[in-house]
Amino acid sequence: xxxxxxSKEPWRLTAAEVLPLxxxxxxxVTDYVNSLLERIQARDPAIKAWAWIEPSLILQRAKELDxxxxxxxxxxxxxxxxxxxxxxxxxMPTQFNSRLYESETSIxxxxxxxxxxxASGALIFGKTSTTEFASSKQxxxxxxxxxxxxxxxxxxxGSSSGSGVAVADCQIPVGLGTQTGGSIVRPAxxxxxxxxxxxxxxxxxxxxxxxxPLLDTLGFFGRSIDDLDVLADAFxxxxxxxxxxxxxxxxxxxxxxxKTHNWPKAGQGTIDAMTKAxxxxxxxxxxxxxxxxxxxxxxxxxxxxxxxAGEGQTSFLGQYLLDKAKLHESISSxxxxxxQLTHRQLLDAYDNVARLRPVFDDLxxxxxxxxxxxxxxxxxxxxxxxxxxxMCSMWTILHVPAINLVGFQGANxxxxxxxxxxxxxxxxxxxxxxxxxxxxxxxxxxxxxxxxL
Amino acid sequence: xxxxxxSKEPWRLTAAEVLPLxxxxxxxVTDYVNSLLERIQARDPAIKAWAWIEPSLILQRAKELDxxxxxxxxxxxxxxxxxxxxxxxxxMPTQFNSRLYESETSIxxxxxxxxxxxASGALIFGKTSTTEFASSKQxxxxxxxxxxxxxxxxxxxGSSSGSGVAVADCQIPVGLGTQTGGSIVRPAxxxxxxxxxxxxxxxxxxxxxxxxPLLDTLGFFGRSIDDLDVLADAFxxxxxxxxxxxxxxxxxxxxxxxKTHNWPKAGQGTIDAMTKAxxxxxxxxxxxxxxxxxxxxxxxxxxxxxxxAGEGQTSFLGQYLLDKAKLHESISSxxxxxxQLTHRQLLDAYDNVARLRPVFDDLxxxxxxxxxxxxxxxxxxxxxxxxxxxMCSMWTILHVPAINLVGFQGANxxxxxxxxxxxxxxxxxxxxxxxxxxxxxxxxxxxxxxxxL
Numbered sequence: 001x002x003x004x005x006x007s008k009e010p011w012r013l014t015a016a017e018v019l020p021l022x023x024x025x026x027x028x029v030t031d032y033v034n035s036l037l038e039r040i041q042a043r044d045p046a047i048k049a050w051a052w053i054e055p056s057l058i059l060q061r062a063k064e065l066d067x068x069x070x071x072x073x074x075x076x077x078x079x080x081x082x083x084x085x086x087x088x089x090x091x092m093p094t095q096f097n098s099r100l101y102e103s104e105t106s107i108x109x110x111x112x113x114x115x116x117x118x119a120s121g122a123l124i125f126g127k128t129s130t131t132e133f134a135s136s137k138q139x140x141x142x143x144x145x146x147x148x149x150x151x152x153x154x155x156x157x158g159s160s161s162g163s164g165v166a167v168a169d170c171q172i173p174v175g176l177g178t179q180t181g182g183s184i185v186r187p188a189x190x191x192x193x194x195x196x197x198x199x200x201x202x203x204x205x206x207x208x209x210x211x212x213p214l215l216d217t218l219g220f221f222g223r224s225i226d227d228l229d230v231l232a233d234a235f236x237x238x239x240x241x242x243x244x245x246x247x248x249x250x251x252x253x254x255x256x257x258x259k260t261h262n263w264p265k266a267g268q269g270t271i272d273a274m275t276k277a278x279x280x281x282x283x284x285x286x287x288x289x290x291x292x293x294x295x296x297x298x299x300x301x302x303x304x305x306x307x308x309a310g311e312g313q314t315s316f317l318g319q320y321l322l323d324k325a326k327l328h329e330s331i332s333s334x335x336x337x338x339x340q341l342t343h344r345q346l347l348d349a350y351d352n353v354a355r356l357r358p359v360f361d362d363l364x365x366x367x368x369x370x371x372x373x374x375x376x377x378x379x380x381x382x383x384x385x386x387x388x389x390x391m392c393s394m395w396t397i398l399h400v401p402a403i404n405l406v407g408f409q410g411a412n413x414x415x416x417x418x419x420x421x422x423x424x425x426x427x428x429x430x431x432x433x434x435x436x437x438x439x440x441x442x443x444x445x446x447x448x449x450x451x452x453l
Numbered sequence: 454x455x456x457x458x459x460s461k462e463p464w465r466l467t468a469a470e471v472l473p474l475x476x477x478x479x480x481x482v483t484d485y486v487n488s489l490l491e492r493i494q495a496r497d498p499a500i501k502a503w504a505w506i507e508p509s510l511i512l513q514r515a516k517e518l519d520x521x522x523x524x525x526x527x528x529x530x531x532x533x534x535x536x537x538x539x540x541x542x543x544x545m546p547t548q549f550n551s552r553l554y555e556s557e558t559s560i561x562x563x564x565x566x567x568x569x570x571x572a573s574g575a576l577i578f579g580k581t582s583t584t585e586f587a588s589s590k591q592x593x594x595x596x597x598x599x600x601x602x603x604x605x606x607x608x609x610x611g612s613s614s615g616s617g618v619a620v621a622d623c624q625i626p627v628g629l630g631t632q633t634g635g636s637i638v639r640p641a642x643x644x645x646x647x648x649x650x651x652x653x654x655x656x657x658x659x660x661x662x663x664x665x666p667l668l669d670t671l672g673f674f675g676r677s678i679d680d681l682d683v684l685a686d687a688f689x690x691x692x693x694x695x696x697x698x699x700x701x702x703x704x705x706x707x708x709x710x711x712k713t714h715n716w717p718k719a720g721q722g723t724i725d726a727m728t729k730a731x732x733x734x735x736x737x738x739x740x741x742x743x744x745x746x747x748x749x750x751x752x753x754x755x756x757x758x759x760x761x762a763g764e765g766q767t768s769f770l771g772q773y774l775l776d777k778a779k780l781h782e783s784i785s786s787x788x789x790x791x792x793q794l795t796h797r798q799l800l801d802a803y804d805n806v807a808r809l810r811p812v813f814d815d816l817x818x819x820x821x822x823x824x825x826x827x828x829x830x831x832x833x834x835x836x837x838x839x840x841x842x843x844m845c846s847m848w849t850i851l852h853v854p855a856i857n858l859v860g861f862q863g864a865n866x867x868x869x870x871x872x873x874x875x876x877x878x879x880x881x882x883x884x885x886x887x888x889x890x891x892x893x894x895x896x897x898x899x900x901x902x903x904x905x906l
Contacts, residue, residue: 088562108562109541112663115771204768206663210565213654213666236770240795315657317689318568342693343878347811354807358800425796 010035012453015079015173016226022078023070029062029078029123036080036125040171048146049156049166051085052092053126061123074121076234082163082175085127086134086209087111087218092124096209097132099326100319111207113176113218113235120234125172128162131386132328133209133316134178134216135159145383149191150414150449154379157187158386160195160221167221168193170453174231175221180211181304182375182392184219185419188404190379190387192415192449194438195221196228199425200399203235212311214350215304215396223451225435228403232431243428248368248436251285256367258291258421261298262390267377269410270391273445276408277371277418280444281437291363291370296356297394303349304393309339310346353397360398361423369433374417378410395419401427403434407445415447463488465906468532468626469679475531476523482515482531482576489533489578493624501599502609502619504538505545506579514576527574529687535616535628538580539587539662540564540671545577549662550585552779553772564660566629566671566688573687578625581615584839585781586662586769587631588612598836602644603867603902607832610640611839613648613674620674621646623906627675627684631661633668634757635828635845638872641674641857643832643840645868645902647891648674649681652878653852656688665764667803668757668849676904678888681856685884696881701821701889704738709820711744711874714751715843720830722863723844726898729861730824730871733897734890744816744823749809750847756802757846762792763799806850813851814876822886827870831863848872854880856887860898868900 010018010032021027037055044050058080065078088094088111095101114124129146146161148154149168156165160177164187167175177184179197188195197219205216220231257278259266266274278288312334319327320335333339364370373391380387395402401424404417420437422430442451463471463485474480490508497503511533518531541547541564548554567577582599599614601607602621609618613630617640620628630637632650641648650672658669675681710731712719719727731741765787772780773788786792817823826844833840848855854877857870873890875883895904 094562109547110771112768112771116774119771119774201666201764202767204663204770205666206768206771210657210659213658240797311654314655315565315659317657318563318565318572318659321569321572344693347814347877351807351811354804358804361800424800 011039011170013173014224014227015222015230016224018173019077019079019230023073029065030059032078033058033062033080033123036172043169043171046147046152047149047165047169048144049128049162049169049171051095051097051127051129051162054092057091058123058125065121065123074119076117076230077121078123079121079174080123080125080172081117082125082128082166082172083114084160084163084175084177085130086178087114087176088207089114089124089127092127094127097130098319100322109207112204114207117234128166128175130161131159133331134180134183134211135328135331147383148379151379154381154414155190155383155386157190157379159183160187161386163221164188164191164193164195167223170223173222174227177219177221178208179217179219179392179396180215181308181396182389184221185374185392185402185404185417186387186389188221189374189415189417192406192447192451193221193223194225194228194406194451195219195404197396197402198232198237198427199401202237202425202427210315212307212315214307214311217396225431225438229431232427237427239426239428243432248433250281250436250440253286253368255281255286255288256291256370257288258293258370258372260293260372260394262301265376265388265390266373269377269408269416270373270375273408273416273418274373276445277441280440284440289367294359296352300353300356300394300397301390303353304397306341306345306349307397309334309341310349313337313341357398357424360400364400364421364423369430369437370421372419372421374404374419378412378414378416392419395421399424401430403430405434405438405441406451407438407441407447409447409449413448415449464492464623466626467677467680468675468683469677471626472530472532472683476526482518483512485531486511486515486533486576489625496622496624499600499605500602500618500622501597502581502615502622502624504548504550504580504582504615507545510544511576511578518574518576527572529570529683530574531576532574532627533576533578533625534570535578535581535619535625536567537613537616537628537630538583539631540567540629541660542567542577542580545580547580550583551772553775562660565657567660570687581619581628583614584612586784587633587636587664588781588784600836601832604832607834607867608643608836608839610643610832612636613640614839616674617641617644617646617648620676623676627673627680629671629673632670632672632845632849633664634761634849635842637672637674638827638845638855638857638870639840639842642827642868642870645859645900645904646674646676647678647681647859647904648672648857650849650855651685651690651880652854655690655878655880663768665760665768667760667764670849678884678891682884685880690880692879692881696885701886703734703889703893706739706821708734708739708741709744709817709823710741711746711823711825713746713825713847715754718829718841718843719826722830722861722869723826723828726861726869726871727826729898730894733893737893742820747812749805753806753809753847753850754843756806757850759794759798759802760850762787762794763802766790766794810851810877813853817853817874817876822883822890823874825872825874827857827872831865831867831869845872848874853877854883856883858887858891858894859904860894860900862900862902866901868902
C-alpha cells in the first residue's frame with residue numbers, strides 16, 4: 001500500500017489537504033508521518049518546539065491506522081496533532097515545563113479533548129513546549145528555550161509556544177493550545193499562523209493543567225481556517241443558527257474595528273496593520289466602523305489580572321506545598337498572595353465582567369465581525385519573556401471566540417496578526433467570516449513570509 | 454512505639470480528636486488504620502462504601518508515616534482520608550463508576566487537592582463509590598450498590614455516596630466529595646454527618662472528573678465541624694475578615710430562614726426540622742426571621758438544569774465517542790442534546806444567575822447565617838435513585854458555601870439535615886457559626902441516631 005507522490009512534500013500539506021489523501025490511501029499515514037519526522041529532524045534542533053516526541057511510538061500508531069479498513073476510519077483518520085504539554089496524555093509524560101515534573105516518566109490518562117481526538121482517528125504526535133504551568137515566563141531554569149519559527153533570536157510567544165511554532169514551521173499540521181490570557185492568539189501572531197480560542201466552555205477542559213477555571217480555554221493552531229474548521233467539527237462546535245455553506249462575501253459586510261482601551265500600548269506594527277486592514281476591507285466593498293467600547297470596559301484588564309492572581313492562589317497550592325522552591329517566583333507569589341488581593345476584589349471582578357459579557361455580545365452582533373489587535377507588535381527579541389498578553393486578555397475573560405488572522409508584518413519583516421472576535425457561541429459564524437478575510441489579508445496584507453511555506 | 458489505649462476504639466475518633474494522638478505517638482498510624490480496617494471489614498460488606506481499597510498499601514503508608522520524626526510530620530500527619538472515585542490518585546485506579554473504566558487498572562496522577570493533602574501528611578486511604586461520573590443515578594449496570602449507613606434498604610444519596618456513608622459509619626474520619634447539584638449536602642443529610650461545600654473555586658478542581666465547570670465544587674464530609682475546620686485549614690480557606698477565636702454565641706444572633714421557591718416540594722420531615730430549628734434557636738435567644746427571596750430566584754433551578762445539560766453536552770463528548778453504549782442514557786442524552794437546548798438558553802442562564810450572586814451575598818450578610826433545607830425529606834427507600842437534589846442546587850449555582858447540619862429526624866427515624874449557607878468566601882465565618890448551631894441541634898434536634906457512634 002504505497003503512497004502516490006503528492007504534488008508537494010507531505011509536510012507542507014494542511015490538515016484539510018492531507019485528510020482526503022489519508023482516508024483514500026493516496027498517502028499512507030506512515031509516509032506522511034515520516035515526512036513530518038524528517039522536517040522535525042531538520043528544523044527542530046534549532047527551534048525546540050517539542051517537549052516530548054518518540055518516533056517509534058508515532059510510527060507504531062501510524063502502522064495501526066494504515067491497517068484500518070476504510071469503514072473503521074474516523075473523520076480525523078491519521079491526522080497528526082501536537083499537544084501542548086499541560087494536557088494529559090495516556091501514552092506520553094506530561095511535564096508542564098516544571099522542575100517539579102522534570103523527571104516525570106509516569107503515564108497518566110488522556111484529557112477529555114485527547115480522548116475525543118483519538119476516538120476520531122487522530123494520531124497524537126507528541127507534546128509541545130509550554131511556559132511553566134502555562135504562565136507567562138518560559139522558565140528561567142530551562143536551558144532548552146523554544147524560539148520563534150521565523151527568527152531564532154525572537155520569542156515564539158507563549159504559553160502555547162511549541163504548538164504555535166510547530167504548526168507555523170510545518171512540523172505538524174495542527175496543534176492544541178490553551179489560553180488563559182493570550183496564550184494561543186499571541187504565539188499565532190508571533191509565528192505567523194492561525195490560532196483559534198473558541199468560546200470559553202465550548203470544549204472540555206478536563207485533564208488540562210488548571211490555572212484559572214474562569215479563563216482557561218482549549219483551542220488550536222493551523223495554517224488555514226479550513227484546518228481550524230476540521231478541529232471545530234471534531235469537537236462538535238455548533239452555533240444556534242446554522243452557518244450558510246457559501247463563502248462569506250466581503251462586499252457589503254459590516255466590520256467593527258475595536259481598538260480597546262489598551263490601544264495606547266500598540267506599537268507601530270500593529271497600528272499599521274489595523275490601518276491597512278481597514279483599507280483592504282474598504283477596497284473590497286466592506287463597511288468599516290470604529291467601535292468605542294463603553295467606559296466600564298476600561299477596567300477589564302485589571303479584572304483579568306485580579307482573576308489570574310486570585311485563582312492562581314488556589315490552583316497552585318498543591319505544587320507549592322510539594323516544593324515551593326521549584327516553582328517560578330511569579331507562581332509561588334500567587335499562593336503567598338504577595339499582592340494582598342482580597343476575595344472581595346476577586347468577586348467584584350467576577351461580577352463586573354459577568355455584567356459586561358452580554359453587553360459585548362450585543363455590540364458584536366451589530367457587525368459581521370469585530371477586528372482588534374492580536375499583539376502590541378512583532379515578536380520581541382529574546383527568548384525568556386514570551387511577550388505582552390494585554391491585547392488578548394479582554395476576549396479571554398469575555399469568553400468570546402477569537403481567531404488570529406495572519407497577513408501583516410512589522411518593521412523587521414516578522415508577522416503581525418489581527419484578531420477576529422464575535423459574540424459567545426458564534427464560533428462557526430466567526431470561522432466562516434474569518435476565512436473570507438483571512439485569504440484576502442494573506443494576499444494583500446503585505447507579509448512577505450507567508451503562512452504556507 | 455506501641456500506642457497507649459485511647460478511651461474509645463480508635464475508629465470512633467474524629468479527625469480533630471485523633472490528630473494530636475497521632476502527632477504525639479500516643480496512637481500510631483498503624484494501630485489507627487488497623488482499627489479502621491477492622492471497622493470496614495465488619496461493616497462494609499453490607500454497605501459497600503468503597504470502590505477501591507487495598508489494605509497492604511494503607512499499612513505500608515502507615516509504616517512510613519510512623520517512621521517520620523516529629524519535625525517532619527505535617528499538619529494532617531497520618532489522617533486517613535477517603536477520596537471519591539472521580540478524583541485522580543496516583544497510586545490507585547479511578548473508575549468513575551463507569552463501564553468505560555470498569556477494568557481500569559492504570560495509575561494516573563494526583564488531583565491537585567490530593568497533592569495538597571498528601572503534602573500535608575494525610576494518608577490517602579482508598580476510593581469511595583460514586584454515581585456514574587458523579588451524575589444522579591447509581592448506575593443500573595452496577596450490581597454492587599452502596600447503601601445508606603443507617604438503613605441498608607435506603608439510598609445513601611449521591612453522587613458522593615461512598616464518602617458520605619464511610620464517614621457517617623465511622624469507617625473513616627473524613628472524606629472528599631464533589632458537588633454539582635447536591636452531591637455533598639444530600640448524602641450528608643441522608644446518612645447523618647456534616648458535609649461542607651465551600652465557595653465555588655475556593656479549592657482547586659484540577660484532576661477531578663468534569664461535568665459542569667460552573668458548578669463542580671470540591672468539598673468534604675466529617676463527623677464534627679471541627680473536622681471540617683481541619684480540612685479547611687489544609688486547603689487554606691480564609692475569609693477577608695479574620696474569624697474571632699471565641700465560640701459563636703446563639704444569644705442575640707440573627708438567623709435568616711430561607712425556604713426558597715422550592716418549599717412546596719418539602720416533605721413533612723423537612724417541614725418539621727425547619728420549625729424545630731426555629732424553636733430551638735429562639736429558645737437560645739437568637740432572633741429568627743423568614744427570608745423572602747426576590748422573584749428572580751424562582752428561575753434559579755431551571756437555570757441550574759440548563760447548565761447541567763449545556764455543560765454536560767461538552768463534558769461527556771470524549772466518553773461518548775469512546776463508546777456511547779457504555780454511558781448511562783441520562784449522560785449520553787446530554788451529548789445528543791435530546792432536550793434541544795440552545796446556546797442562547799445556556800448563556801442566559803449564566804448571565805442571569807451571575808446577576809443574582811451579589812444580590813444573594815448582600816442578603817446573606819444581613820444575617821449571621823441563613824438556614825435552609827438540605828433535602829426534601831429522609832433518604833428514600835431503594836438504592837437505584839440517589840434522591841432529589843433540588844434543595845441544594847441553588848446554593849451550588851450561587852457559588853456560596855453550604856454546610857449540612859445534623860440533628861433532626863424523619864418519620865422513620867432517619868436523619869434529616871438543614872443547610873447553613875453564607876455569602877461567597879465567608880467559609881470560615883460559616884464554619885464558626887455552624888459549630889455554634891451544630892452542637893445545639895445535635896443535642897436538642899431530636900435525632901435519636903446521633904452522629905457520633
